[in-house]
Amino acid sequence: MEEVRQLTTTQVLLDVARDAAATGSSVAGNGVDRLESVLNNADAYELVTGPVTKRQLLQVAKENANVFIGEFSICVFGPGGLCGNEEEADFKLCRPFACKNSAMTKSQRARLELRRRAWEPLGGVFDRARRKIEQDVPGLAREFKAWNDARLRNFVLDDLPGRYMQAARGVDET
Secondary structure (H helix, E strand, O other): OHHHHHHHHHHHHHHHHHHHHHHOOOOEOOOHHHHHHHHHHOOHHHHOOOOOOHHHHHHHHHHOOOEEEOOOOEEEOOOOOOOOOOOOOOOOOOOOOOOOOEEEOHHHHHHHHHHHHHHOOOOOHHHHHHHHHHHHOOOHHHHOOOOOHHHHHHHHHHOOOHHHHHHHHOOOOO
């Protein structure tokens, strides 16, 4: 299972590097500089220019064991994160964008915007959680204001790897 996590982590890092090289970086958050350092140290911008072996993917992950990929954030974990965990990212307590360890791709921000919108009509703990998102990521609603929920969902689905995207869209592989 650890090998799968490592391969996924490196693939996300390479996707971020590929997107940045093609269209300019759409990554945001207080951890962008930390993520950029990881990408440069891993030679990610060089790796995306050609075929990459499984061995190379695993090597990048092993050299960056402090990188964790979450639903809403890429955590380049280091001491002093807002989650308070001393050993690894704790996504249950994560405050994407606000934490110095957190960098968010546009797709991850779109996911967070979908969650924020879903919580708008709800009260209680959902209202409190929505306000926390708005406080931590103040430009989120503005960034996706012109996008309806269907466009946000499609954008998020397009960012998923092949089989996951097909399953989420209900596409049968047979």
